[in-house]
Amino acid sequence: MKTHFLPRMIPDLAALKYKLLFLMLFSFSIQVYAQHPPVFEGMTIDTTYIVLNDLRVNLVRYGYGKPNINFLAIHDDEDTGIKAAFEYIRFNGGKVIDSQYGDVRNFKFNYWEKEYQTDPNSIYTPAGIKIGLEKYGNFNDEVSKQLERASKVILNLYHAHNKPDYMFTLHNNADGGFGISSYLKGYDLESAADSVYINSEMDADDLVLVTELALFNGLKAEKVNVVLQSREAPDDGSLSIYAMHQKIPYINVEVQHGHQEEHLRLIEIAVKVLKETYPDLKGNAPK
Numbered sequence: 212m213k214t215h216f217l218p219r220m221i222p223d224l225a226a227l228k229y230k231l232l233f234l235m236l237f238s239f240s241i242q243v244y245a246q247h248p249p250v251f252e253g254m255t256i257d258t259t260y261i262v263l264n265d266l267r268v269n270l271v272r273y274g275y276g277k278p279n280i281n282f283l284a285i286h287d288d289e290d291t292g293i294k295a296a297f298e299y300i301r302f303n304g305g306k307v308i309d310s311q312y313g314d315v316r317n318f319k320f321n322y323w324e325k326e327y328q329t330d331p332n333s334i335y336t337p338a339g340i341k342i343g344l345e346k347y348g349n350f351n352d353e354v355s356k357q358l359e360r361a362s363k364v365i366l367n368l369y370h371a372h373n374k375p376d377y378m379f380t381l382h383n384n385a386d387g388g389f390g391i392s393s394y395l396k397g398y399d400l401e402s403a404a405d406s407v408y409i410n411s412e413m414d415a416d417d418l419v420l421v422t423e424l425a426l427f428n429g430l431k432a433e434k435v436n437v438v439l440q441s442r443e444a445p446d447d448g449s450l451s452i453y454a455m456h457q458k459i460p461y462i463n464v465e466v467q468h469g470h471q472e473e474h475l476r477l478i479e480i481a482v483k484v485l486k487e488t489y490p491d492l493k494g495n496a497p498k
């Protein structure tokens with residue numbers, strides 16, 4: 212009995228192993244293709260996902276080297292910042308959280324046969340969630356609660372365990388339209404800015420937005436286009452408003468799509484200013 216049993220089991224096991232290996236390779240290759248920015252060797256990747264009814268939002272966290280600055284990108288159609296942050300962490304260590312939900316700007320999903328849409332950068336305050344949903348159409352209390360829970364998942368992932376000691380976000384914009392000039396007197400975002408510094412040698416679409424005067428002064432000293440968000444800026448539910456209300460120093464480095472080198476340059480300057488301004492940042496690598 213045994214002599215028959217063993218030879219039959221061994222090939223079966225071998226075949227099973229093969230199948231498992233095949234499945235692993237298969238799912239691995241799918242995973243790699245689904246990630247838009249090119250990953251490099253040694254990078255760690257983990258994914259947390261949020262389900263908004265029929266929309267799945269993947270929060271893909273890429274890490275490399277020693278802990279350093281954590282970056283966050285919340286718009287999936289803005290990839291220049293991710294590429295620049297990859298370059299940054301490749302040489303300096305750190306983490307990047309990239310929100311992936313179909314290469315578009317807005318969250319769009321159905322709930323009980325109605326469509327809902329909002330900008331993911333309007334879900335960080337209750338007032339902003341309402342404004343955000345109504346801007347694109349339908350509002351619903353349960354959907355509003357779902358978005359609030361989604362914002363908490365993103366915040367928790369960004370700095371697990373306790374209140375972050377800073378927030379560093381990355382955005383990209385189109386040529387013309389929104390830029391540093393939007394914050395000047397007489398323009399759209401005048402009321403959102405307390406102070407503006409413009410280096411006329413820089414592209415007006417490339418800028419940094421901060422919530423703390425010390426960061427503004429540091430970036431101004433580096434001759435970088437910079438906006439200090441006003442304490443009275445309207446509550447649009449954006450992360451910068453949330454951070455300001457929570458007294459979390461906030462930096463958004465935002466450049467025109469494709470300005471990758473400039474994005475990296477501004478990230479490097481902003482990290483330097485952040486560390487000089489707050490030498491005791493807990494999220495930092497050992498000095």
Ligand SMILES: [Zn+2]
Binds near residue numbers: 285286289381382383
């Ligand atoms: Zn953005």
